[in-house]
Amino acid sequence: MKSLPKKTLLSFFFIFLLSISVSAQNYLDSLRIDINTINSNDIYYTLVLEKKVDQAATGAANTNNGFGFSLVQRSDKATLFNGTFSDISVGVWNVSFKISLSNSEKDLINRLQDGEEKAVIETTADLIVKFTDGTEYRFTPREIKELSNRFDGLNAEQTRLLNEFNSGRSFEAKNNFDFGREVNQADTTDAEYIFSFDVIRPFLKIAGEDVFFSARGAISTDPSNTLNQTEFFLSYKFSGKEKIFAEIGRKGTQDFSTNSIRANLGLEFLAPNLIDLTNGAPRLRLKPYVKAGVGFHKNFEVDNAFNNEELNLVGFFDTYYYIPIDKNLFAITNASGSYSDSYAGDDKFLFQYDLTIGYQTPVDAKVLFKVESGENEVNRTSDTRFLIGLLVDFIK
Amino acid sequence: MSLPTFDNALAERLVKKALKEVADFPDNANISSFSFQHFNDFHKLLFASALKKEVISIKDGSSHYDVVLNPNIINNWSTVQDCINYLVNNQQMMFRNTSKVQL
Numbered sequence: 001m002k003s004l005p006k007k008t009l010l011s012f013f014f015i016f017l018l019s020i021s022v023s024a025q026n027y028l029d030s031l032r033i034d035i036n037t038i039n040s041n042d043i044y045y046t047l048v049l050e051k052k053v054d055q056a057a058t059g060a061a062n063t064n065n066g067f068g069f070s071l072v073q074r075s076d077k078a079t080l081f082n083g084t085f086s087d088i089s090v091g092v093w094n095v096s097f098k099i100s101l102s103n104s105e106k107d108l109i110n111r112l113q114d115g116e117e118k119a120v121i122e123t124t125a126d127l128i129v130k131f132t133d134g135t136e137y138r139f140t141p142r143e144i145k146e147l148s149n150r151f152d153g154l155n156a157e158q159t160r161l162l163n164e165f166n167s168g169r170s171f172e173a174k175n176n177f178d179f180g181r182e183v184n185q186a187d188t189t190d191a192e193y194i195f196s197f198d199v200i201r202p203f204l205k206i207a208g209e210d211v212f213f214s215a216r217g218a219i220s221t222d223p224s225n226t227l228n229q230t231e232f233f234l235s236y237k238f239s240g241k242e243k244i245f246a247e248i249g250r251k252g253t254q255d256f257s258t259n260s261i262r263a264n265l266g267l268e269f270l271a272p273n274l275i276d277l278t279n280g281a282p283r284l285r286l287k288p289y290v291k292a293g294v295g296f297h298k299n300f301e302v303d304n305a306f307n308n309e310e311l312n313l314v315g316f317f318d319t320y321y322y323i324p325i326d327k328n329l330f331a332i333t334n335a336s337g338s339y340s341d342s343y344a345g346d347d348k349f350l351f352q353y354d355l356t357i358g359y360q361t362p363v364d365a366k367v368l369f370k371v372e373s374g375e376n377e378v379n380r381t382s383d384t385r386f387l388i389g390l391l392v393d394f395i396k
Numbered sequence: 397m398s399l400p401t402f403d404n405a406l407a408e409r410l411v412k413k414a415l416k417e418v419a420d421f422p423d424n425a426n427i428s429s430f431s432f433q434h435f436n437d438f439h440k441l442l443f444a445s446a447l448k449k450e451v452i453s454i455k456d457g458s459s460h461y462d463v464v465l466n467p468n469i470i471n472n473w474s475t476v477q478d479c480i481n482y483l484v485n486n487q488q489m490m491f492r493n494t495s496k497v498q499l
Binding site: 037286 | 401415418419420421422424425426427429430431433434435436438439442444445447448449462464465466467468485486487488489490491
């Protein structure tokens, strides 16, 4: 029998591929990659479907032993992940292949980035989707492999989230900036401007865990104000015990004339609500946030709270408390304190706080008044300042 | 194996339970208008973790629910109603069926 020419065979092959695409395309709306970083790190290769899903099953004789899927690197055929039917998630409009990542599989994230070499999904049996209109579609292993080849891969933001945040650390990174106008108490016709910042970013990895760099503080056009302090810290949260942290860094004044080194070990937790000022109004009363621990503090100058250059043991706390008042008002207080037997003088307890009074609208909050006061532990000076009438959006 | 879907009322109950981890409010309060604006990062983390656990704990036979959550999704919610809507629209079912499926 005369064999078919190569060209004809090639045409048949392309027609076959086209027919796969066209038939699956009738049911497929789009392809999407979703990522979860809460309680676990997971990547979902999602087929978004044209019709509402009613049922999902497999043509395999047994769903667990007869159906499996693998994420396979296209070039070297290396298997990156093996899943079962239990790793198929079905939504109202979609079917997803869930790739669960453990800490030991972090390299996988980088391999699945967009622009890197692609991985495809291979299944051992058909995946059948029944729709609410009574129709169904049977995705064959060949179709799924062909479709999975069209996924773009993880985008830059997804890669960043998965790489930077292990379970339980998802909200660590932030970039908060605030700008305010200060009342000059010596001359009320004069004004000073304050810029405050709170930035946390992943910095390096130790034993596979992220170490974060943080910069916090406030600087103003009045550099002599002792409330203007800056802090630069490296912090580490113990794996599996996200509430326990260790950090080391520099604390000091805005102009760097006074500096100290601080190493802390502590715990973060939410405390029970202490007061209820809602007067019965149905407001959300957040539990106060507390960060407390012990630290070692060393100053570079002798003219300071400790009046020495020794390594001093300090107990400390930081709190954040949002207090709704009546129907529309609120107070927010950030307070911090520290205690050390080594503090110079009789007063062994230092305390700083700020208090914001604001008005809550349905869409945002307006600051009416803010006061900052306290004694800092670097040079033991105290100050108070008031910010009024800002009426700007608060915490966007 | 039919795909059950949870409705607004169940989603609201789950969110309410998760909110109780980080806040106090009257049991009969209409939570949908509550704002996430004053949550700090730690509140968000505990709330998100509790919400994920609540969703996964909802079982239907040998299957359970799931939902995709990450900081970008959560930071997009302005009010609790946004959260409830997200759960209803993005709920997933994870199957745990070992029996033979006939089609």
